[in-house]
Amino acid sequence: MTRRLHLAVAAYGVGGPGQHGLWKDPRVPKNASIDIQYYIRQAQIAQAALFDAFFIVDSQFITPDYPSHYLNRLEPLTLLSAVATHTTHIGLVATASSTYNSPFNLARRFASLDLISGGRAAWNVVTSFDTGTSRNYGLEEHLDYATRYGRALEAVQVVRGLWDSYEDDAFPASLDDNQFLDPSKLHALNHVGEHFSVAGPLNVSRSPQGQPVIFQAGVSEEGRNLAAQVAEGIYAPGGTRAQAQAYFSDIKQRATAAGRDPDHVLIFTGASPVVGSSDAQAHRRSREIYDQDNDFDRKLGFLGRSFGAYDFAQHDLDAPFPDVAHLAEKGGRTAGQAIVDRAASQGLTLRQVVETLTEYRPSPFTGAPDTVADAIEEWFTAGAADGLNLRFRALEDLERFAGDVVPLLQKRGLFRTAYEHDTLRGHLGLPIPENRHSVRDQEDFPRGGFA
């Protein structure tokens, strides 16, 4: 099968991280983050452009200096359920924490979304990484990496087990036999593991895609291993093309080592394209956007997120970067350690750390439509991405990408010209997982040896 590019859109309202100033953009309603119609419109535009998936990130802890979108937002599954009935084809990827949800609740809610959407749901598994979030759930300190990732792996296994509670032919609803359910096709899970004990069965049947797709975003060692073991879609950090290639091949190798088909582990690299009438115009626009977002206090506040919602405002901005190495474990460890190392090796002040981290770096996908299409083709063919997870500023920017860049990708044979499937698994070329109980039945009853 020819390898095909995949496109997802990460939907925001008034602006997520790196879009601090988006609320000032007159094209974006001030309440866009909590306006369900704003999300429905984004999904419909992305669907009209034949995108694979519509993706909702999540965060469960805020401080007043967080990005505007994080401050006030809809819970992802609740949001996507509303979007589901106003769309017909695009995949719906909701972020949910395996640390702060029980597997039975997760299994029910994603299975429900999968039925409501006709087989278009996906779960983006996150482990949640800050102390601020843990304090919303009764824990003074969040769980350490090993526990969180062990729990995440087991949670995915339990949830998948629950999703197979009913075989596909479990409901004959036969008047002749006076039988609604065939009880032999309903299976309890009776899982007893290190982190969870879950009996089941789940009271939700399977959708046309069998099970929701599993997404993950792994950067740390534990995260990469989890992604390689269970993820079917991976949200990869952007960075340079060389960095993306290194991440891509690392994950594909780990997946292969874990006995999986690397083509069934699709890497969506994060990208914030800026499309202009010319390369120069696009770069001017890119710089304007940077300046609009350049809110030092908010960047300083958001920096704390990598250190367990640490409050950096208590420190002198022009003194050496404070000693917060021990806090990296409380936040995004990999990111936090990189910041600490950089500050130490370059002798940076707190102000310099913020400015260096957020210095102007135009997206590799900045330019006239042909330039952006060239960059996407290069990343795709060079093995830096199976697809892109695109972030736009306003609906108009998504529309422009859909109208000007997508047709170029189609002309080059990289992207579909019509939906060929009705489910997210179909779009992604992922097989429908056979129900584990049906498979067992087939093994019990050999098909005979006809050649």
Place this chain on the structure above:
Amino acid sequence: MTRRLHLAVAAYGVGGPGQHGLWKDPRVPKNASIDIQYYIRQAQIAQAALFDAFFIVDSQFITPDYPSHYLNRLEPLTLLSAVATHTTHIGLVATASSTYNSPFNLARRFASLDLISGGRAAWNVVTSFDTGTSRNYGLEEHLDYATRYGRALEAVQVVRGLWDSYEDDAFPASLDDNQFLDPSKLHALNHVGEHFSVAGPLNVSRSPQGQPVIFQAGVSEEGRNLAAQVAEGIYAPGGTRAQAQAYFSDIKQRATAAGRDPDHVLIFTGASPVVGSSDAQAHRRSREIYDQDNDFDRKLGFLGRSFGAYDFAQHDLDAPFPDVAHLAEKGGRTAGQAIVDRAASQGLTLRQVVETLTEYRPSPFTGAPDTVADAIEEWFTAGAADGLNLRFRALEDLERFAGDVVPLLQKRGLFRTAYEHDTLRGHLGLPIPENRHSVRDQEDFPRGGFA
């Protein structure tokens, strides 16, 4: 203010308890319980008839002999979020367990539904009562009554606290002041209680109705007290009019004793009307329905639910009712004890218990449209109900009630002839709860003594 009748519809798919045989009804799609369009149509019909609310019950544990609807269903909040964007006025009441959900997750999801629906969400607080459910959440035995209800009360208090995280004017989004959020209007909760520690704040702002409405269904002593303390809508068991009156006055007294306005504690009595062209025809139809549902094995299976999902099929049907008194605590205690007492005092066999419990008893709301309207008026004026929580079999039965009975209730001045409000609180005549932080600010800053 004139007292007004309220109407809710409890939406099912192929049939809940007491509707065991509904899947055989050719008017009902076999997969109605998981067909979101079936729910959307019900909600739209009920809204066209100016109903107050659309209600989704829940259950998290099944055995193969449970009613057809329980076997395969959508999670209530996920379901109602999809319904929200296809309706404009009707309230949306989702059942969720305070025992198996964390308050922070509940607060987020209901606040999201409240925003998505424009102020029409309500939480029906249940504590979940069977061992089967607890085993889906890692507990061998479910929590006892006192713990479950203590937890429920604290959960409601925490959730309400989180719902007030943002004052209503927290987001000036002012370009002049370069201020998106006014940080002084964002409040952490910092709750530390017996069952929960929750820091907050919640990252969801309030809807036009301030906070989702709290519903509850209390039958036990603990349940009635919880209802009287926190519920604004109460789902009451049906039974006879005298039983309903006794329940009604008991709850209103408890609410008054708890210092609440009894008019802000609305009692919705469960009713399954059967409307016919004549009283005789309606009663014939009622008997037909009973016969269609009369599935002994399923009734036997469902009886186990009052005793912690106990399997009665292991007993001789014609031997004395087994000694299961000690199991009543594992299920619906009040119902279980009543069954045990009745079996003992009347010397019933297991078969007789099932048959007695499910013997033919036509609904008091069976008859020609005038007869049904008379009964509703009587119950309403006699203080047996503030409203009815109506259950129908097929969409056509809801349509018939809407077309034939609702106009009679309107002619009698009992029921609204147009929606006068956009929110569920508005329909129910409930005040919008003032944000606790805004109230405190007003107290800190007296308004002066102008007469």
